[in-house]
Amino acid sequence: MRYCINCCIHLLPHDLHRQCFxxxxxxHNNQKCPVCKRENKIPLYTDSKQMKLLAVLEVRTxxxxxxxxxxxxxxxxxxxxxxxxxxxxxxxxxxxxxxxKHGLLLIPSPFHYGAFTSNPSLMDNESLSDVKDHYQxxxxxxxxxxxxxxxxxxxxxITSKIEFITRQRPDLEELRKQEPxxxxxxxxxxxxxxxxxxxxxxxxxxxxxxxxxxxxxxLYSKRFRTIFDYLRKVFWNHLYHYKDKHYRLxxxxxxxxxxxxxxxxTDLYDRLRLHPDVRFSAIKEPHWWTRKRFGIIxxxxxxxxxxxxxxxxxxxxxxxxxxxGVLQSEAAKERGRTNSIIIGEASASTMWDNNAWIFFYxxxxxxxxxxxxxxxxxxxxxxxxxxxxxxxxxxRLYSDYLYFASANKSVEDxxxxxxxxxxxxxxxxxxxxxxxxxxxxTLNNAMPVRLQVGLYVVYLLDWLTVFNKDQILVLxxxxxASNVKYTMHMVFxxxxxxxxxxxxxxxxxxSPASNTRRPEDRSLGPxxxxxxxxLRDFYRPFNTKLAQVLFDDAFLWKRT
Numbered sequence: 247m248r249y250c251i252n253c254c255i256h257l258l259p260h261d262l263h264r265q266c267f268x269x270x271x272x273x274h275n276n277q278k279c280p281v282c283k284r285e286n287k288i289p290l291y292t293d294s295k296q297m298k299l300l301a302v303l304e305v306r307t308x309x310x311x312x313x314x315x316x317x318x319x320x321x322x323x324x325x326x327x328x329x330x331x332x333x334x335x336x337x338x339x340x341x342x343x344x345x346x347k348h349g350l351l352l353i354p355s356p357f358h359y360g361a362f363t364s365n366p367s368l369m370d371n372e373s374l375s376d377v378k379d380h381y382q383x384x385x386x387x388x389x390x391x392x393x394x395x396x397x398x399x400x401x402x403x404i405t406s407k408i409e410f411i412t413r414q415r416p417d418l419e420e421l422r423k424q425e426p427x428x429x430x431x432x433x434x435x436x437x438x439x440x441x442x443x444x445x446x447x448x449x450x451x452x453x454x455x456x457x458x459x460x461x462x463x464x465l466y467s468k469r470f471r472t473i474f475d476y477l478r479k480v481f482w483n484h485l486y487h488y489k490d491k492h493y494r495l496x497x498x499x500x501x502x503x504x505x506x507x508x509x510x511x512t513d514l515y516d517r518l519r520l521h522p523d524v525r526f527s528a529i530k531e532p533h534w535w536t537r538k539r540f541g542i543i544x545x546x547x548x549x550x551x552x553x554x555x556x557x558x559x560x561x562x563x564x565x566x567x568x569x570x571g572v573l574q575s576e577a578a579k580e581r582g583r584t585n586s587i588i589i590g591e592a593s594a595s596t597m598w599d600n601n602a603w604i605f606f607y608x609x610x611x612x613x614x615x616x617x618x619x620x621x622x623x624x625x626x627x628x629x630x631x632x633x634x635x636x637x638x639x640x641x642r643l644y645s646d647y648l649y650f651a652s653a654n655k656s657v658e659d660x661x662x663x664x665x666x667x668x669x670x671x672x673x674x675x676x677x678x679x680x681x682x683x684x685x686x687x688t689l690n691n692a693m694p695v696r697l698q699v700g701l702y703v704v705y706l707l708d709w710l711t712v713f714n715k716d717q718i719l720v721l722x723x724x725x726x727a728s729n730v731k732y733t734m735h736m737v738f739x740x741x742x743x744x745x746x747x748x749x750x751x752x753x754x755x756x757s758p759a760s761n762t763r764r765p766e767d768r769s770l771g772p773x774x775x776x777x778x779x780x781l782r783d784f785y786r787p788f789n790t791k792l793a794q795v796l797f798d799d800a801f802l803w804k805r806t
């Protein structure tokens with residue numbers, strides 16, 4: 247039986263290949279075959295036994311139009327095709343992601359504030375990585391709509407829900423139940439011959455004991471290990487020895503710079519620490535009252551071990567050594583001299599950040615925190631002095647955005663984040679009180695920008711429920727920037743600091759400003775006029791109330 251090599255490459259045993267149009271059995275004629283007659287092909291002879299093909303010199307398919315041709319593409323072409331598809335997919339994905347980021351795609355924002363859980367225990371037990379689970383997609387989301395009238399409706403709704411209600415102050419016994427260890431460490435009376443609150447604490451270690459071995463600030467931060475290395479070397483020299491016992495001087499701050507962030511607190515701190523009678527904690531912003539005592543280093547990282555109060559007190563050991571030197575000097579002993587050195591602490595989160603309460607304290611019926619930071623500070627230091635530096639909340643929010651945003655910063659992006667944050671805040675206000683929304687951890691972590699930090703009067707009123715008004719000094723950054731000497735004199739008088747020489751005063755007041763805006767952020771220019779108008783409308787009722795509380799229309803910020 248004769249078959250042409252062209253068509254008979256896949257012969258099976260006893261296969262006569264009758265379906266092949268070229269192979270017509272015994273009558274096939276290579277000369278008459280319409281395909282073979284034009285080519286000089288070598289015929290292949292087989293018999294009825296199984297065929298064994300040792301070599302195939304050429305392979306041809308039926309005709310070029312058949313589907314078999316598609317499957318005979320070379321591997322190189324297939325690889326090229328697959329590679330091209332991958333590149334196309336990556337390009338499209340990059341376009342979609344970039345477009346969505348810059349608002350080029352008409353896609354609604356996926357985050358919309360939903361109702362608070364009705365079961366407090368659910369929120370108490372949720373992990374920080376799930377804080378945004380309460381925010382569900384909205385049917386109407388204006389995050390990417392730059393329509394002032396539409397956003398104004400949201401602001402009007404928020405304004406209509408504003409009520410400044412005085413909070414109920416917890417009693418001392420309730421505070422003791424919440425923080426028993428803290429009350430066991432800090433006494434209720436301090437040394438009478440020291441202006442700064444200090445006391446002696448018995449030290450039970452020996453010369454080989456490392457007093458800072460377990461200090462969390464030293465363990466978690468490499469920046470401060472040098473400070474603690476120095477403290478270890480001089481620690482034993484500063485112990486007070488009496489009747490075979492050793493005592494160390496412990497101190498709390500005399501005053502706190504409690505807020506607000508991006509309002510010039512760093513500049514105030516840098517100038518104040520140049521005063522010869524002022525000392526600060528070893529770390530500018532320990533954030534102990536608001537975060538570290540709860541085990542929070544960064545909210546997005548979840549909880550770590552709680553920093554005990556002893557770790558916080560260690561930060562004032564450098565200042566305590568100097569105060570002890572004054573108290574034990576011969577002149578002080580002979581004349582009954584009182585120590586005039588005071589210690590300050592400048593965590594800008596102290597005024598406003600109560601986000602951790604919901605994870606540690608029992609929820610209240612209205613979603614408001616039962617205990618605030620100021621309740622505990624006042625319990626230990628009823629005579630503490632507090633300094634607050636504020637600025638126009640509109641400009642503060644933009645500065646806050648420029649400082650903390652990591653990438654893709656633009657005035658358009660800022661506008662979108664403001665619009666989305668306003669919508670989230672509105673949805674909270676529809677169901678909860680102003681205080682519940684301001685101190686709500688879930689809402690605050692979901693808002694793209696920190697609108698709540700600029701609600702100064704809400705926080706101030708809560709501080710005034712526990713501290714007297716004459717214990718709080720409220721300054722404006724605008725005044726400080728235009729007349730540093732005047733504001734620093736106000737601070738010196740408020741803290742009852744001694745007089746300075748002209749040289750000392752010049753050093754403090756003429757130093758260059760600290761923590762100014764970065765050059766790369768300045769290049770973005772001011773925010774959009776529409777964004778500024780929106781924020782002015784949002785903050786106006788809060789500024790009005792603030793000006794009434796402080797009896798100063800400058801806090802309306804009408805001229806900025």
